[in-house]
Amino acid sequence: MVDRLVLAGPGLSGWQDWSAEDTTWLITARRAAAANDSVGMAMAWLTSDYMRPAMEQPPLASRLRVIASENASYWMGLFRHGEVERDADPPALGRLAAIRLPTLLVVGDRDSPVIRRIVDTLAARISGAEVVRIRGAGHMVNMERPAEFNRAILEFLR
8 A cells, every 4th residue: 555654753562662761751741730730741741852852943842832732631631541552463563574665764863762772673674774864853853854854755755
């Protein structure tokens, strides 16, 4: 159904090593949750290592605050009901070699250490996968460096 695959700052079902994850933002998020402050929870996420590089760009930071606020109910639901995503069964981690089509992995060089490790794992296990590391970008690579992101994607798709 697809003839090419592009993954930007991807997660990976079956990934177990979250030890490099920065969880300090959760302290503020839990306080906000205890106060029933879903917007506060969303704003706490914006201080995480995933979002920190994007938040250093004032125009983008303003836009992300609006997006986070508009989706604040998600954070309260996550706190009250737990993670709603389900891992693939069986997890994708053990099935990566089955991907046999041109694959592009795009990651910011300032993305979370966990995401960078996932990209390295994907690159090692998907035959012929290409990796584009966008300098100065974090997890929101498409929003932080849109020109470089779009150029990488378009070059790959051509």
